[in-house]
C-alpha cells in the first residue's frame with residue numbers, strides 16, 4: 001500500500017504567510033509560529049515556495065543559490081527550528097526545487113558570462129541563425145522571445161521564463177550532478193518532500209529548431225528524455241530514502257505522460273500537477289482574456305484525468321489554487337452571495353476525488369481575489385509584461401485592468417488574513433503586497449468563530465485519513481453532461497461513495513440511478529444540514545453532498 005494516499009498537503013507562500021520581523025515580508029519564523037494552526041487543520045505536509053537567495057524578479061523562482069536561505073526569510077537556525085517543530089506537530093516539509101533554470105545572478109551564470117567554458121556549457125547558448133534571426137523562434141512563457149544576448153558575445157541564451165531565468169543544459173551530465181547534490185543537501189536537512197518546478201520542460205531537443213507554431217512548446221515539453229532524467233534524479237537522490245513525497249509541476253502535459261511521471265513502478269515521482277482544468281476560463285486558450293468558465297469542459301478535463309490516471313496507475317495532485325492562479329472562489333463560484341457554499345463545494349469536489357489534495361493558504365478560510373484597481377498595486381512580473389502586451393495589442397487601460405483583476409497571479413499572493421487588526425495580522429510593517437480589503441470579514445479568527453469553511457476543510461482532511469474509499473477507491477463520473485452538477489462515484493471493497501457538487505446558484509436536480517438507490521445511504525458530509533438520498537435529488541446554490549452507500 002502506498003504510504004501517502006491518506007495525506008493532505010498545505011502550501012504556504014512564505015513571502016505572504018506571516019511576517020515576524022516587521023519588514024513586510026513573511027518569514028520562516030512566521031511559518032513556525034503558525035504550525036499549531038496547520039496542525040489544527042490536520043495537514044501532513046507543508047510545501048514552502050522558494051526561500052533561497054534570489055533577486056526576486058520572479059518571487060524566488062529565480063534562484064541565485066540553491067543551498068542558501070535568503071536573509072529576508074531567516075537563518076539556518078530558523079529553518080532547523082521550523083523542521084523540528086513541524087515534526088513535533090506531525091508535519092513534514094516539502095521544498096520547491098527550481099531546477100529548470102537559475103537566476104542570471106547565479107554563480108554559474110556569472111562564471112559563464114566571464115568566459116568560463118565549463119559554466120557556459122551549463123546553459124543553452126546558441127548563435128544567431130544564418131539569416132540573422134534568433135537561434136529559434138520560440139516564445140518566452142512570460143511574453144516576448146525566449147532568447148537574450150549573452151553578455152557581449154555573439155551568442156544568445158535560452159530563457160523559457162523571464163530574461164533573468166536562464167535555462168540549464170540538462171544534457172550536460174555535470175549540470176545534473178550539481179543539481180542532484182542540491183536535492184541531497186536538502187534531504188540531509190530533514191526535508192521529506194519536493195515540488196519540482198516545471199520539471200517536464202528540462203529536456204530540450206538536442207538540435208534546437210524553429211517551431212512551426214512560432215511558440216516552441218513541442219520542442220521541450222514532455223520529451224522522452226525527461227523521463228530518463230527524472231528516473232536518474234530519483235535514483236541519485238530521494239529514491240534512496242524512505243517515504244519521500246514528490247510532486248512534479250507539469251506544464252501543458254498529457255495523461256499519457258502523467259501516468260509515466262507518477263506510476264510507482266517507473267520510479268519517477270509520487271504525483272503531478274496538471275493545469276488543463278484551470279484553463280477553462282481562457283478565451284481560445286489565451287490567459288489574458290475574461291470569459292465565464294466552461295463547466296462542461298471543466299468536467300471533461302477532470303474526468304479525463306481521473307479516469308486516465310486511474311486506468312494506468314498514475315496519481316494526480318488535486319487542487320484549485322496555488323501561487324500562480326487567481327482564487328478559485330472567484331473563478332468558479334459566487335463570492336458575493338454564497339461565499340461559504342462556494343468554498344466548501346469546491347473543497348469537497350477536489351478532496352473526495354482520487355489523488356492527493358493540496359490546500360493553498362487562505363482557501364481554508366475562503367480568501368478571494370483582492371480586486372486591486374491600480375496597476376502599481378501589482379508586483380508580479382508576468383502581470384506587468386501582460387499589461388504591456390495588452391496595451392501594444394490596442395486593449396484600453398480599463399479593459400486591461402479588468403482582465404488583470406481576474407487573472408493576475410498576485411490575486412493569490414496577497415498576505416494571509418489572520419485577524420481584523422491592521423494588515424490582517426500579517427505584518428507590523430508595510431506588506432510587500434497589499435492586503436485584500438475584505439480582511440476584516442474574512443480572516444482565520446472570524447472563521448473559527450462564525451463561519452464554516454475551516455471546520456469543513458478539517459472534516460474533509462479527517463475523513464481522508466479514516467476512509468480507505470477516499471484514499472484508494474475507484475472513480476467514475478455520473479451523468480457527465482449534467483448542465484450544473486459534477487457528480488462522481490468512488491468504489492472500494494463493496495462500499496460506494498457518491499459525491500454530488502452543484503456549481504451554480506439556481507436550484508437544480510440530478511436523477512440518481514436505481515442501483516445506487518437500492519443501497520443504504522448515509523449522509524457523510526455536505527454543506528447543508530441532513531439530506532436524504534432520493535431519486536430526483538434537488539440541490540441548492542453551490543450545494544455539495546456526499547453519501548456513503550452500503
Ligand code: NOJ
Pocket residue numbers: 058061062098161197198249323324
Ligand atoms: C512555476 C512557478 O510556480 C511559477 O511561479 C514560476 O514563475 C515559474 N514556474 C517559473 O519558475
